[in-house]
Amino acid sequence: MMDYKQIFNAAPDVQASAPGRVNLLGEHTDYNDGFVLPTAIPQQTTVHIGYSPNDRHHFYSANLEEWVDVNPEETELKGFAKYVYGCIRVVETIGYSVPPVNIFVSSSVPIGSGLSSSAALEVATLRGLRSLLGLPFDDVKLAQLGQQAEIQYAGVSCGILDQMACSLADTEHMLFLDTRTLKRQILPFPTGAEIVVIDSGVARSLASSGYNQRRSECEAAAQQLGVRALRDVSDPQAVSQLPNLLRKRARHVITENNRVLQVLSGVSAEVFGQLMNASHASLRDDYEVSIPALDELVDIFQNMPDVFGARLTGAGFGGACVALVTAGKAKAVSKQVLTKYNQAGHKGHILVD
Ligand code: ADP
Numbered sequence: 083m084m085d086y087k088q089i090f091n092a093a094p095d096v097q098a099s100a101p102g103r104v105n106l107l108g109e110h111t112d113y114n115d116g117f118v119l120p121t122a123i124p125q126q127t128t129v130h131i132g133y134s135p136n137d138r139h140h141f142y143s144a145n146l147e148e149w150v151d152v153n154p155e156e157t158e159l160k161g162f163a164k165y166v167y168g169c170i171r172v173v174e175t176i177g178y179s180v181p182p183v184n185i186f187v188s189s190s191v192p193i194g195s196g197l198s199s200s201a202a203l204e205v206a207t208l209r210g211l212r213s214l215l216g217l218p219f220d221d222v223k224l225a226q227l228g229q230q231a232e233i234q235y236a237g238v239s240c241g242i243l244d245q246m247a248c249s250l251a252d253t254e255h256m257l258f259l260d261t262r263t264l265k266r267q268i269l270p271f272p273t274g275a276e277i278v279v280i281d282s283g284v285a286r287s288l289a290s291s292g293y294n295q296r297r298s299e300c301e302a303a304a305q306q307l308g309v310r311a312l313r314d315v316s317d318p319q320a321v322s323q324l325p326n327l328l329r330k331r332a333r334h335v336i337t338e339n340n341r342v343l344q345v346l347s348g349v350s351a352e353v354f355g356q357l358m359n360a361s362h363a364s365l366r367d368d369y370e371v372s373i374p375a376l377d378e379l380v381d382i383f384q385n386m387p388d389v390f391g392a393r394l395t396g397a398g399f400g401g402a403c404v405a406l407v408t409a410g411k412a413k414a415v416s417k418q419v420l421t422k423y424n425q426a427g428h429k430g431h432i433l434v435d
Pocket residue numbers: 127143144145146161162163165187188189192193194195196197198199200201203
């Protein structure tokens with residue numbers, strides 16, 4: 083793989099990294115002002131940054147083997163440059179000037195698999211700019227700037243989950259986050275457990291239309307319940323007066339928020355696993371964002387020894403499943419589950435073990 087020196091013919095001034103993330107519990111709750119529980123994954127994105135020798139920014143991604151030159155006056159960008167340049171622009175928007183820079187990107191985070199390579203790229207880039215230019219913003223502000231870069235420059239209307247996780251989580255802990263107040267708490271991992279993530283091999287093709295539809299259903303349910311967001315309801319019985327479809331959607335969000343809150347009181351790996359299983363059932367039956375392949379993969383996990391629990395993770399309609407397994411067994415379990423799943427005709431692959 084190429085490095086900064088080979089591409090830019092000079093040594094970089096700073097280096098910064100950020101991990102990808104997986105959400106363990108709290109799915110489809112972030113746009114309802116609710117609670118989420120991500121953890122960082124071992125894979126990271128790294129940027130090397132140095133001053134540009136001319137009046138343009140130069141970006142190179144070793145993963146894409148793609149080189150982009152940017153005139154600092156530019157407004158319309160394509161591909162990965164949108165994320166990197168977006169970070170530079172949001173930093174300028176809050177009042178700091180950024181000189182022309184060279185940025186070299188390399189990453190072991192799977193790209194486009196729901197493990198948040200986009201937020202890892204933003205957080206790594208912002209960390210690099212912060213250290214190059216001595217900028218004073220903290221890790222929460224940094225996450226918010228990354229979110230702004232993704233919304234305004236990459237055109238993805240995302241919540242704050244991904245950037246907060248990539249900025250504040252580590253692989254040894256879970257990050258409890260209240261997405262309304264940004265109040266957060268670092269929690270220890272359930273004792274004696276570790277995670278496995280397997281991609282179902284099914285692309286999230288309907289994800290964006292399904293996602294937008296669920297968002298508006300939740301807004302309608304909140305309105306009919308007379309609350310600002312579904313986060314403001316904690317009693318699942320409160321949904322009984324809603325029409326059938328909205329009742330199911332709201333029930334998922336309310337019970338999912340309650341599952342995340344239950345973890346705050348400290349739970350064993352067994353209980354955590356049961357909460358993951360219940361989350362999957364709720365996403366499948368009430369929220370209807372699972373598909374047969376994800377149900378099959380979760381089912382194989384749940385019937386395997388050394389598995390505490392499993393669920394789809396991310397928006398659904400394809401993508402990946404996360405499981406909590408006995409510490410030290412991640413590699414063995416993931417191999418067995420993948421073999422069984424692919425024997426049934428699928429093209430899954432291991433993302434984290
Ligand atoms: P996810 O965040 O789930 O991996 P997204 O679609 O949100 O998927 O983000 C993927 C996009 O982020 C890529 O298409 C690319 O533009 C950008 N990206 C992420 N990592 C890299 C990288 N290492 N090099 C270049 N671009 C990257």
